[in-house]
Amino acid sequence: MDTEGNDTIIWPLLLYGGIVLTLVGAMLGISFILGQRHKERATGEPYEGGILSAGHARLRFSSQFYLIAMLFVIFDVETIFIYAWAVAFRDLGWYGYAGVLVFVILLFVVLIYEWKNGALDFGPDGKKILRAYKKRIADRPFKIAQDPDKKAIPQRDAQAREKESHVGIK
Numbered sequence: 001m002d003t004e005g006n007d008t009i010i011w012p013l014l015l016y017g018g019i020v021l022t023l024v025g026a027m028l029g030i031s032f033i034l035g036q037r038h039k040e041r042a043t044g045e046p047y048e049g050g051i052l053s054a055g056h057a058r059l060r061f062s063s064q065f066y067l068i069a070m071l072f073v074i075f076d077v078e079t080i081f082i083y084a085w086a087v088a089f090r091d092l093g094w095y096g097y098a099g100v101l102v103f104v105i106l107l108f109v110v111l112i113y114e115w116k117n118g119a120l121d122f123g124p125d126g127k128k129i130l131r132a133y134k135k136r137i138a139d140r141p142f143k144i145a146q147d148p149d150k151k152a153i154p155q156r157d158a159q160a161r162e163k164e165s166h167v168g169i170k
Contacts, residue, residue, distance in 0.1 A: 067119055078107050 085092065085100045092099075114120060 071114060071119065075107070075111075078103075 081103065082100060085096060089096065
């Protein structure tokens with residue numbers, strides 16, 4: 001077996017590694033020797049931009065946040081596969097195009113499925129809020145009362161008008 005063509009010079013790599021380790025050790029040693037050592041009341045507390053911490057950090061999050069994070073990771077990985085396909089587009093030909101088309105269609109179907117199941121709804125439903133608001137407004141008995149200036153103004157009821165007059169609102 002001929003090994004004369006495989007002569008690799010490894011000493012520059014070892015020298016570089018030695019220099020790096022020496023510099024790291026020197027920086028850590030000098031900071032330990034020259035560093036300040038004090039123990040005050042606030043030394044062990046976490047620093048949050050000058051804001052005193054209140055309570056503890058163990059808060060419960062809704063599972064909806066984790067679901068959104070998982071969907072982000074899934075669709076982020078999708079972009080990696082599509083990018084890899086785009087790089088090798090000419091080599092893959094129509095077979096690769098058909099494969100990525102099936103992949104994108106499948107992901108689109110999954111996105112619609114998640115949307116229909118409410119996985120992307122992480123807040124109050126606007127339509128439900130609007131319906132509740134309209135129902136609440138419709139349930140209020142408004143009366144039209146005459147203003148001293150002869151203008152018609154909506155008035156809720158006599159009790160509300162009486163409360164407003166005591167507060168000084170006309």
